Amino acid sequence: MTILKIERLENNKILPEYKTEGAAGMDLCAAIDKPVVLKPLERKLIPTGLKIELEHGYEAQIRPRSGLSIKHGITLINCVGTIDEDYRGEVCIPLVNISDKEYTIEPNERIAQMVITKVEQAKIEVVTELTETTRGEGGFGSTGK
Numbered sequence: 001m002t003i004l005k006i007e008r009l010e011n012n013k014i015l016p017e018y019k020t021e022g023a024a025g026m027d028l029c030a031a032i033d034k035p036v037v038l039k040p041l042e043r044k045l046i047p048t049g050l051k052i053e054l055e056h057g058y059e060a061q062i063r064p065r066s067g068l069s070i071k072h073g074i075t076l077i078n079c080v081g082t083i084d085e086d087y088r089g090e091v092c093i094p095l096v097n098i099s100d101k102e103y104t105i106e107p108n109e110r111i112a113q114m115v116i117t118k119v120e121q122a123k124i125e126v127v128t129e130l131t132e133t134t135r136g137e138g139g140f141g142s143t144g145k
Contacts, residue, residue, distance in 0.1 A: 004060075004116055005053035009090060012049025014108050025063060025113030028093060036105045038097035043077055046093045046111055054085040054116070061115045062093060068111065073099025076112065083114075 006015065009031070016026040030036070031049025038044060054060060062081035068074040077094040093112045097103050105111060135142065 002055050002058055007051040009049040025115045027110040028112045028114055029108050030105050030111050032107050038103045040097055040100050043096045046095055048091045050091050057118055058085055058116055059119045063113050065113055072103050073097055074103055
């Protein structure tokens with residue numbers, strides 16, 4: 001099991017937590033003093049009041065909360081965000097409202113989830129051609145519906 005070190009900033013009231021024993025992601029909450037309104041198609045960076053330190057060889061993936069996405073159209077601008085092991089700034093969540101209605105983010109509301117995962121850096125090798133496969137260069141939709 002890896003260790004995640006967390007520094008709480010003064011605006012943080014709720015630490016991340018796994019809501020069930022089998023949860024892959026821990027919930028992150030909005031560290032805001034007053035409600036923040038997201039208008040349709042509006043983007044805002046929402047602070048969590050946390051700084052983190054990951055062990056070497058790990059990243060933190062920031063993912064949307066499925067309930068906010070399907071019920072209210074609130075998701076992440078970049079779909080899945082990556083926090084590298086050497087980043088030491090505050091974790092902020094880039095939210096976007098893709099619905100046609102305003103949505104109000106309340107103080108301490110759960111706004112995203114964070115998954116800690118092992119990563120490797122690849123060694124780049126330049127070649128003149130790649131190995132052939134059955135799929136070949138078939139792109140989007142090439143394998144069927």
